[in-house]
Amino acid sequence: MQLIDTHCHLTFDDLVADIEAVLARSQQAGVTGWITVGTDMEQNRKTIELAERHENMYAAIGIHPHDAKNVTAGTITELKKLAQNEKVVAIGEMGLDFHYDFSPRQDQRRAFAQQLKIAAALGPPVIIHCREAFDETMEILEQYGRSVKRVVFHCFGGSADQAKIVLDRGFYISFTGVVTFKNAEPVRQAAKIVPLAKLMVESDCPYMSPEPMRKQKINEPAFMLHTAKCLAELKGMDLGDFAEEVTATSRAFFGLPEK
Ligand SMILES: [Zn+2]
Numbered sequence: 001m002q003l004i005d006t007h008c009h010l011t012f013d014d015l016v017a018d019i020e021a022v023l024a025r026s027q028q029a030g031v032t033g034w035i036t037v038g039t040d041m042e043q044n045r046k047t048i049e050l051a052e053r054h055e056n057m058y059a060a061i062g063i064h065p066h067d068a069k070n071v072t073a074g075t076i077t078e079l080k081k082l083a084q085n086e087k088v089v090a091i092g093e094m095g096l097d098f099h100y101d102f103s104p105r106q107d108q109r110r111a112f113a114q115q116l117k118i119a120a121a122l123g124p125p126v127i128i129h130c131r132e133a134f135d136e137t138m139e140i141l142e143q144y145g146r147s148v149k150r151v152v153f154h155c156f157g158g159s160a161d162q163a164k165i166v167l168d169r170g171f172y173i174s175f176t177g178v179v180t181f182k183n184a185e186p187v188r189q190a191a192k193i194v195p196l197a198k199l200m201v202e203s204d205c206p207y208m209s210p211e212p213m214r215k216q217k218i219n220e221p222a223f224m225l226h227t228a229k230c231l232a233e234l235k236g237m238d239l240g241d242f243a244e245e246v247t248a249t250s251r252a253f254f255g256l257p258e259k
C-alpha cells in the first residue's frame with residue numbers, strides 16, 4: 001500500500017527535529033509520499049529545501065491566512081520566484097480563517113486573491129484553508145480563481161451540503177483525522193458523498209491527530225493510516241483498494257510522476 005500524505009507540515013519544529021525517524025515510521029505505515037506545506041516565507045523556503053533532500057516528497061508554498069498581515073509586495077514577488085522550483089507542486093495553503101482572525105480580514109482577503117492570481121498565471125493547483133468563512137471563500141474563488149486548474153479544500157470540516165457545493169464547482173476535498181472524531185458525524189456524512197476521484201487524505205501534522213491517537217499532541221504522517229481506514233470503512237471498501245484510488249487521485253491532482 002502506498003498512501004500519500006497530501007498536507008503535512010514536516011518543517012515545523014516538532015517534526016523536523018527528528019525527520020528521518022518520522023519518515024521511517026510513515027513508510028512503515030504505508031504512507032510513502034508527502035506534500036509538505038508552507039505557511040509563511042520562512043517555512044516556504046524550508047519546505048523546498050526539505051523536499052529537495054527527500055524522494056517522494058514535494059512542496060506546496062503559500063501564505064496561511066494567519067500570516068496574511070505580514071504580506072508585502074516583496075512577499076508576492078518572492079513567492080512567484082519560489083513557485084518555479086521543480087519540487088513545488090501547489091500554491092497554498094491560502095484562504096480565510098474567521099475562527100481565529102489572527103490577521104485582519106481585509107488582509108486575509110487580499111493575500112488570498114493575490115495567491116490565486118499567482119496560481120492562475122503559473123498553473124499549479126491550489127490548497128485552500130477555510131474556517132468559518134465558507135461563503136466568502138467560495139466568492140473569492142469565483143472572482144479570482146476561475147483560471148486555476150485544480151482546487152482542494154483541505155482539512156474539510158463542513159457538512160454534506162457544503163461538500164456538495166464544493167464538488168459542484170469541480171473542486172477536490174481532503175480529509176484529516178477530524179473525520180475520525182466522535183463528534184464529527186457531519187464530516188463523515190460529507191465524506192460519504194465525495195467520489196474517490198475527488199477525495200484526498202492528509203495528516204495536517206503536527207496538528208489533528210486522528211482517533212485512536214488523538215491524545216498524541218504531535219501528529220505525524222504515520223497516523224494518517226487511521227484516517228484512511230476510517231474513510232475506507234465509510235466507503236465500504238477494502239483499505240488497499242481505497243488507498244490505490246485516492247493515491248491515483250492525489251497524483252493526478254498534484255501532477256506527480258507515476259510510480
Ligand atoms: Zn490549514
Ligand SMILES: [Zn+2]
Pocket residue numbers: 007009037093204
Ligand atoms: Zn496545514
